[in-house]
Amino acid sequence: MTTSTVPQTTADRVALARRIGTMLRPEVAERDRTGEISVTAFDTLRESGLSAALVPAEFGGGGATHREMGEILRELGRHDPSTAVTFAMHSHLVATQVWRHNHGNDASAVFEKVVAGAILVSTGASDWVGSNGRAERVEGGYRVHARKAPASGCEVGTVLVTSIRWEAAPGGPQVLHCAIPMAAPGVRIEKTWDTLGLRASGSHSVVLEDVFVPDAAISLARPADLWPPLLNVVIGAALPLVMAAYLGIADEALYFATALVAGRTDPHIFQLAGELTNAHTAAADLIEAMFIGSDNLRFANTDDYAARTLSRKTVAAETLIETVRLAIETVGGVGYSRTCELEMRYRDVHGCLFHPLPRAKQTQFTGRVVLGSGPLG
Numbered sequence: 001m002t003t004s005t006v007p008q009t010t011a012d013r014v015a016l017a018r019r020i021g022t023m024l025r026p027e028v029a030e031r032d033r034t035g036e037i038s039v040t041a042f043d044t045l046r047e048s049g050l051s052a053a054l055v056p057a058e059f060g061g062g063g064a065t066h067r068e069m070g071e072i073l074r075e076l077g078r079h080d081p082s083t084a085v086t087f088a089m090h091s092h093l094v095a096t097q098v099w100r101h102n103h104g105n106d107a108s109a110v111f112e113k114v115v116a117g118a119i120l121v122s123t124g125a126s127d128w129v130g131s132n133g134r135a136e137r138v139e140g141g142y143r144v145h146a147r148k149a150p151a152s153g154c155e156v157g158t159v160l161v162t163s164i165r166w167e168a169a170p171g172g173p174q175v176l177h178c179a180i181p182m183a184a185p186g187v188r189i190e191k192t193w194d195t196l197g198l199r200a201s202g203s204h205s206v207v208l209e210d211v212f213v214p215d216a217a218i219s220l221a222r223p224a225d226l227w228p229p230l231l232n233v234v235i236g237a238a239l240p241l242v243m244a245a246y247l248g249i250a251d252e253a254l255y256f257a258t259a260l261v262a263g264r265t266d267p268h269i270f271q272l273a274g275e276l277t278n279a280h281t282a283a284a285d286l287i288e289a290m291f292i293g294s295d296n297l298r299f300a301n302t303d304d305y306a307a308r309t310l311s312r313k314t315v316a317a318e319t320l321i322e323t324v325r326l327a328i329e330t331v332g333g334v335g336y337s338r339t340c341e342l343e344m345r346y347r348d349v350h351g352c353l354f355h356p357l358p359r360a361k362q363t364q365f366t367g368r369v370v371l372g373s374g375p376l377g
Contacts, residue, residue: 010068013053017072020044021079028080028200032344035194037202041083042119042156051087052115054094056101059111066095066237067291070244077248078255081348082200084245086153092238093120093161099237099297110179113159121157121182123148123206124234125356129376130224131175133208135166141214142166142176150203154189157182160206164213165224173224178217186211197347227375232306235356236299239313240290243320246352247287250323253345254280257327257335269330276326283319286312307369310362317352317359324349 045051054069055061077084097107133146144164160180167173190205222228290312324346328335335342
């Protein structure tokens, strides 16, 4: 993929996402039934240049803005929720590197991999602050053992972006952030993802058994049980993109429901359509505010910014779920049937609850920051 072949405008990128989504749509229901990820989807996203859309143009990528990437994910979410949410996992890792680049750090190695076709797999949601696994210091690097779940897209990914706990580090436990090729010896996938929704996201467990990680692959070593500023960056880069994919799910639920009841004049239908629109508008406005706040991945690395982003995520999640619930209520009993696509979308949209941070953890995080106690107890 060269710069000249990567879509260059928002309209071009969204139109391309729409074409890809339309192509994928006929198989979505079957993949929801079987739980199989679409390899074709990720081959197409790679070949189309969308997987490298966020990479700055000077590194061979598309130079898309943070908001533009959100629009791509939103459009995909209308057609294929599992693919959109999984693609958001790759995209947020790229976005984090763009933030680093914008703040004077060298992110060229990751950009080169992504432009060459790498699909990045994140384990950050389960690792969070303390991480897990076991690292042992050896000559030239570490031997690591861990089980990472969920790891969305691991079956189609090429690089695992993860962290490992090094309990025996001099000076106290550390967390080692690293990138491990999915094809490295000792890396395997266990197909453990069997869920209510987003069944075709391939969010299985990645098992690391005596995997060698060279020193050069360690991007950061930090104290294991202190809040790391890196996570402020990840929150600000990731959550707008992730929630944009879920907004696409709600967009399609709104469209489907209003199209299905068009022409009806029952008073309660007008009432429900108004409530449905209110919920959708609130969700869309909150997610737009997240992108405005990100300042195209130039936001300040502060606890306050992370706390505000997390607050918006929680409220957006509640209103997204309410949107799809109201879509079902608006269309009536048919929406409760598995023959209606709203049933799948209602299951899928609930996935937004489980991205960092779930509501109870978020409110504690934000409350501590607002009251000056810092993110962690």
